[in-house]
Amino acid sequence: MTVIVIAVALGVVAGILSGMFGVGGGIFFVPVLLALGLAQLDAEATSLLAILPTVAAGTWRQQRYGNVRWRSSLVLGLASVLGVAGGILLATSVPEHVLRKLFAVLLIAVAAQLAWRARRS
Amino acid sequence: MRLVAIGLLAGFFSALFGVGGGIVAVPLLILVAGFAPRTATATSLGMIGITALAGTIGYAFGGHVEVGYAALVGVPAAFGAVAGASFQQRLHARTLTYLFSLLLVGIAVRLLVI
Numbered sequence: 001m002t003v004i005v006i007a008v009a010l011g012v013v014a015g016i017l018s019g020m021f022g023v024g025g026g027i028f029f030v031p032v033l034l035a036l037g038l039a040q041l042d043a044e045a046t047s048l049l050a051i052l053p054t055v056a057a058g059t060w061r062q063q064r065y066g067n068v069r070w071r072s073s074l075v076l077g078l079a080s081v082l083g084v085a086g087g088i089l090l091a092t093s094v095p096e097h098v099l100r101k102l103f104a105v106l107l108i109a110v111a112a113q114l115a116w117r118a119r120r121s
Numbered sequence: 122m123r124l125v126a127i128g129l130l131a132g133f134f135s136a137l138f139g140v141g142g143g144i145v146a147v148p149l150l151i152l153v154a155g156f157a158p159r160t161a162t163a164t165s166l167g168m169i170g171i172t173a174l175a176g177t178i179g180y181a182f183g184g185h186v187e188v189g190y191a192a193l194v195g196v197p198a199a200f201g202a203v204a205g206a207s208f209q210q211r212l213h214a215r216t217l218t219y220l221f222s223l224l225l226v227g228i229a230v231r232l233l234v235i
Contacts, residue, residue: 007193015198019205021221022162024169025198026140031228032194038187044139045180046187048173050195051141055169057199061206062163069160073167076128080142080172083132088179091137099137104232106138111225113144118218 007036015054025054027110030103040096040103123154128168136176141169 014028026047033043033050062068091099127149135142143165150161180186 004193007190008197011194011197012201014194015201015203016205016208017201017221018198019202020208021205021218024141024143025195025202026135026138027144027225029194029198030139031232033187033190034232036190036194038190041180042185042187044137045177045183045185046191047139048135048176048180049186049188049191050198051169051173052177053195053199054202055141055166055173057203058206059163059166059170061203062166065163067159067163068167069156069164070167072124072154072164074171075124076131076146076164076168077171079125079128080132080135080168081175083129083134084136084172084175084179085132087133087136087138088176090133092183100232103138104229106140106144107225107229107232110144111222111229113148114218114225115222118215118222 003036007032010035011050018054021114023110023114025051027107031107034100040100041091044091044099044103127153128172131165131168132172132175135169135172136179139176141165142172143169 010032014025014032017028018025029047029050030043033046034040038046059068127146130149131142131146134140134145143162146165146168147161150156150165151158156164177186
């Protein structure tokens with residue numbers, strides 16, 4: 001029961017932050033799922049599924065504003081499937097603690113990118 | 122052709138880190154493919170739908186996807202994101218973004234030490 005409440009609360013917070021700062025939910029979902037006790041690889045895999053409702057809502061909103069170029073989305077998406085296969089292959093072949101450290105580096109890179117963007121605006 | 126390269130790279134990042142891939146796709150769409158920022162963000166969302174689905178299916182074969190947790194975190198997050206996007210229109214504080222960056226660095230440090 002407690003886990004459910006914590007998961008839902010963290011989910012809402014992650015969603016608010018990602019909507020506010022225009023970053024994807026995955027960057028939060030992975031740490032949230034780790035905090036809930038999942039292993040690194042399972043957290044990453046589960047995060048990909050958890051992203052889908054937010055992405056669907058976001059796409060629907062943007063589509064109403066006429067911002068989505070569907071043909072490009074389709075080309076990007078289909079090409080990404082091949083990249084996904086490579087990513088899974090690498091993620092499943094390195095030790096989980098290495099994967100976690102790589103993820104931490106990604107977080108720092110995103111933080112730096114956001115701060116740089118804020119400074120320029 | 123550029124779109125194919127961007128998609129490949131975004132997909133690789135997405136599956137490796139469990140993120141959507143927008144982190145890679147949005148800047149590249151703007152810098153390499155000449156998209157306007159708003160169009161780049163919206164178009165990458167369309168891509169991520171396919172990317173994240175492919176990643177989920179791929180990882181499910183290895184038994185790594187916890188569907189219950191995904192629903193518990195992901196569904197409330199969708200509502201949160203809608204609310205968050207509407208706050209974004211109202212507040213535009215630089216300080217807030219710096220605080221947020223600090224939060225990310227804090228999480229990163231925690232992940233590095235455990």
